[in-house]
Amino acid sequence: MNEFDWIRSIAPTHHHRSSVIQGIGDDAAVFRPRNGWDMVTAVDSFSEGVHFTKDTMPLDAVGYKLLAANVSDLAAMGAVPLYYLVSAAIPATGWKLSELDPVYAGMKRLGDAYSMDLIGGDTISTGNGLVLTITVIGRVEQDRRLLRSSARPGDVLFLTGPVGLAAAGLSRLLAQGKSAWSKERDIEAHQYPVPHVEYGRVFAESGLRVAINDVSDGIAHEAEEIAEASNVAVTIIRERLPETGIQAESSKLEDWMLRGGEDFVLIGAASEADYLGLEKTCAEQELPLYRIGFVEEGNAQVVIERNGKRERLTGGGYSHF
Amino acid sequence: MNEFDWIRSIAPTHHHRSSVIQGIGDDAAVFRPRNGWDMVTAVDSFSEGVHFTKDTMPLDAVGYKLLAANVSDLAAMGAVPLYYLVSAAIPATGWKLSELDPVYAGMKRLGDAYSMDLIGGDTISTGNGLVLTITVIGRVEQDRRLLRSSARPGDVLFLTGPVGLAAAGLSRLLAQGKSAWSKERDIEAHQYPVPHVEYGRVFAESGLRVAINDVSDGIAHEAEEIAEASNVAVTIIRERLPETGIQAESSKLEDWMLRGGEDFVLIGAASEADYLGLEKTCAEQELPLYRIGFVEEGNAQVVIERNGKRERLTGGGYSHF
Structure with a gap:
């Protein structure tokens, strides 16, 4: 399976949120905000050897936990989690694309629990050590954010x-x-x-x-x-x-x-x-x-x-x- | 300069966009969408040795170009660029935090040209090879996206x-x-x-x-x-x-x-x-x-x-x- 086929294999076939107008599959994702609400966004990265090793974490936990860390940032603002984007920098040696499947499955498990949709991503190769980055987007009622x-x-x-x-x-x-x-x-x-x-x-x-x-x-x-x-x-x-x-x-x-x-x-x-x-x-x-x-x-x-x-x-x- | 001071040093002191309600400095950023517009978002990563080397690119070009690649995805949807979030996975050896300054300056140069605001980020260490990830957010009039x-x-x-x-x-x-x-x-x-x-x-x-x-x-x-x-x-x-x-x-x-x-x-x-x-x-x-x-x-x-x-x-x- 090449990179493009693999991306198709992890792209969601349906969205929980009807506000997703365009998900994975074009240059960018499009979503429609709800009137009276503000958008909340945060980004977090994990790197192999620093945040996890293959000994401390099962692969699905790596994806689950990085999304959890991001969702926690939304929680701390009082927001409802809605969407996430994932970038994976995968070592050219030592990792196979298929090993990413459980990582994405772990994210999906947590994402589904909050009806979050995966709406974008990038997959690149890197020298050494997996680096995963997730950006989350949520919403909170205007002027209700928790500071x-x-x-x-x-x-x-x-x-x-x-x-x-x-x-x-x-x-x-x-x-x-x-x-x-x-x-x-x-x-x-x-x-x-x-x-x-x-x-x-x-x-x-x-x-x-x-x-x-x-x-x-x-x-x-x-x-x-x-x-x-x-x-x-x-x-x-x-x-x-x-x-x-x-x-x-x-x-x-x-x-x-x-x-x-x-x-x-x-x-x-x-x-x-x-x-x-x-x-x-x-x-x-x-x-x-x-x-x-x-x-x-x-x-x-x-x-x-x-x-x-x-x-x-x-x-x-x-x-x- | 430690990591927390360095993050303060790159955090913007003002925002171009009045729609930014909370920038860098809390758990997540908050922005207010404009009625009648959809939001557009994309993520792109660069890794050292794959997208650039210190021989092919000056450091400010690394930041500039990654943001340009992301903004180009917004352009391809017809969107106005508004905000960006940056995650940097920095090798524990071979890179100094201060070398990131020109990288962020390059982003800022392009971002300023479009009145974009840096509203979030993460900075982590990694084994080998800089990995940079940018998420951009823009807006396009409802039902005007270019597919x-x-x-x-x-x-x-x-x-x-x-x-x-x-x-x-x-x-x-x-x-x-x-x-x-x-x-x-x-x-x-x-x-x-x-x-x-x-x-x-x-x-x-x-x-x-x-x-x-x-x-x-x-x-x-x-x-x-x-x-x-x-x-x-x-x-x-x-x-x-x-x-x-x-x-x-x-x-x-x-x-x-x-x-x-x-x-x-x-x-x-x-x-x-x-x-x-x-x-x-x-x-x-x-x-x-x-x-x-x-x-x-x-x-x-x-x-x-x-x-x-x-x-x-x-x-x-x-x-x-």
Whole structure:
């Protein structure tokens, strides 16, 4: 099968969204926006050897997780995911086009769960190491986007799920390789993370002031981004972080919780009254919220409070260079 | 300078388009579509060693040309370019983050020419060979998109500019390396191709039936795509192909014209009457059109006619695998 035939083989034969006017098969894709909504878009890439190896991730998880990472960015803006475009730079040696099939199948599995349509892509060769790039497009009601910059002193700091599981899973995968592949929670958290789209929609639909970031780089880093963008001081209470049930040395557990990335839950801030309302609406949809701290006046910084003792929390955020 | 500071350094400080509601700096970008218009999007990637080397392309040309290739896809749909997102997978060795500055400056130069805004991106490390991916987003009036599938028997086949120049330039660059870098037409055509956005807009604004493809893979291949999508036979008349002024063996010249890619002009088909009208409108804007053949009933195929002799034209289209 040559490249052109292969592209035809992965192009969808129907679209979930009637707003797709032209999908794969012309120079570009065309979609019709809905009146009264804004469009939301983000791009994320994975590279072999950095984000995954053939030992840490099954091929379908590579596609699934990259799309999940992108969808998580849409969730953090309160958006409904709609479309995605995929570019694959495939090593001329060491990879076969057919190995991409499970990668695209993994994307499709997650995409279908949100009725997302694959509407464009590119396939090129490269020297060494697969590089995959996905661009996602979604929509949110006008003026309902969820920004990092809207946290205010007095706000409750909260999470939409536990953190540290994905890092715990990665730690096991790096040590044990394929023999660790399983449906256990930490391994699933690393390989098949679930983006928190439903939470984002509750927050956006509420019309309330809710500051949101997705946890791709660890909560120490994500809380710092909220603190910087909102120019406030953020406190995380160690004892409030939801238990993961993972067994490990306590300093390691805490490091995974604070600095482990790729959990793809949301971290947010809202006023006490609004938080209680959101908690109620979320509970009706079986979406638990976890209050983990608070926001105060102060310079952009994050504090960790352990047994009442406060300490500045810095660092975090994976740097590629 | 670390990665986060570097991203801040390339993030635009203002946007050309007031429709950009949130640019770089949150989880995703937000833009407001214009009522009555559809959105158009495409993605393209370049990899070092395949699309360019440090000998064939100055670094700013790498960024410029990748964005041009993407904008050309928008032009082929008749769209106005608006925004772009960039993902860079940078080799951990052999490249410095600071070398990306001219790459992004080259993109910005072309982007500014169309008042396009950089609204998102990702920067990751990879094993070997720079991989750059750009996603572009534009808009076209509802139901005015230009499709490959709308050619009809009796149509005029036309080009918006000469073809073969970029291939001639690449041939010299591969032979002579950096010593060939110059402002000469063939070198400029390879390094700094100009997408034909203005033509696309004339065609879309006309409201006429115009089939359009951009010439990224050589006209033999692009004409075949029109023939297949429209289920018609397309004839290219060799003597009608615009002269490039390039001196070379005639078989080589013809090969560059027919199969040389990356010229980023547009190839199209329209009825005789519509073509004459478009030619007039284009001429008023100093945009010459070149009639190079015709469309007939028949199975999806392309014929080349030389001195009245007709021959099936096949092949073409760069395959990476």
